Amino acid sequence: MRQDIDYILIGEDQIKQRVAELAAEISADYRDLGDLLLVGVLKGCAMFMVDLARAIDLPLAIDFIAVASYGASTESSGVVRLIKDLDTDISQRHVLIVEDIIDSGLTLAYLRSQLLRRNPASLRICTLLNKPERRTADVPVDYIGFDIPNAFVVGYGLDYAERYRNLPFIGVLRPEVYQSA
Ligand SMILES: O=P(O)(O)OC[C@H]1O[C@H](OP(=O)(O)OP(=O)(O)O)[C@H](O)[C@@H]1O
Numbered sequence: 001m002r003q004d005i006d007y008i009l010i011g012e013d014q015i016k017q018r019v020a021e022l023a024a025e026i027s028a029d030y031r032d033l034g035d036l037l038l039v040g041v042l043k044g045c046a047m048f049m050v051d052l053a054r055a056i057d058l059p060l061a062i063d064f065i066a067v068a069s070y071g072a073s074t075e076s077s078g079v080v081r082l083i084k085d086l087d088t089d090i091s092q093r094h095v096l097i098v099e100d101i102i103d104s105g106l107t108l109a110y111l112r113s114q115l116l117r118r119n120p121a122s123l124r125i126c127t128l129l130n131k132p133e134r135r136t137a138d139v140p141v142d143y144i145g146f147d148i149p150n151a152f153v154v155g156y157g158l159d160y161a162e163r164y165r166n167l168p169f170i171g172v173l174r175p176e177v178y179q180s181a
């Protein structure tokens with residue numbers, strides 16, 4: 001698996017430190033609201049969601065929604081499919097969407113418009129990674145872990161064709177891996 005990685009972009013310790021900083025910022029911002037619902041976007045959010053939730057020093061609830069648009073490709077299909085909806089009624093709740101990466105922005109633009117129709121008290125977005133160069137859909141992002149260059153990354157939840165999610169770091173995938181697929 002590691003031989004498919006060109007280089008490590010963000011190491012394990014750097015991720016840990018940034019997650020702790022984001023959690024501190026979120027804890028301070030939501031302290032007086034007394035109600036926080038983290039909505040993780042499966043499957044990429046998995047590692048980030050559990051680490052972030054454990055580091056937030058507030059009572060909170062968690063729920064998950066699943067969408068997919070990449071499949072076995074490094075380019076968005078442009079069609080975002082809802083695979084699993086929330087279990088929670090989010091009306092009048094303070095909702096924070098937790099994503100692993102914002103690339104084209106299509107996934108979050110879709111989710112944001114869907115969730116806003118359900119009248120949350122507030123809706124913010126937290127992403128570990130942001131690839132600003134590739135944005136085609138404009139979405140407001142409230143918390144960003146790292147801005148990254150335009151390269152296809154895997155690890156810490158992020159996949160290529162469902163693999164590499166369990167790497168403990170964020171790495172750039174060797175182009176041969178997806179060019180020969
Ligand atoms: O900004 P975008 O271009 O829409 O890309 C970002 C989305 O793409 C990935 O999900 P994917 O569809 O691969 O599903 P997964 O989380 O199950 O891997 C990633 O986890 C984000 O949800």
Ligand code: HPA
Pocket residue numbers: 070101103104151152153154158159160
């Ligand atoms: O760079 C990426 N890596 C993995 N999944 C993704 N989904 C959008 N961009 C990416």
Ligand SMILES: [Mg+2]
Pocket residue numbers: 044070071158159160
């Ligand atoms: Mg994916």
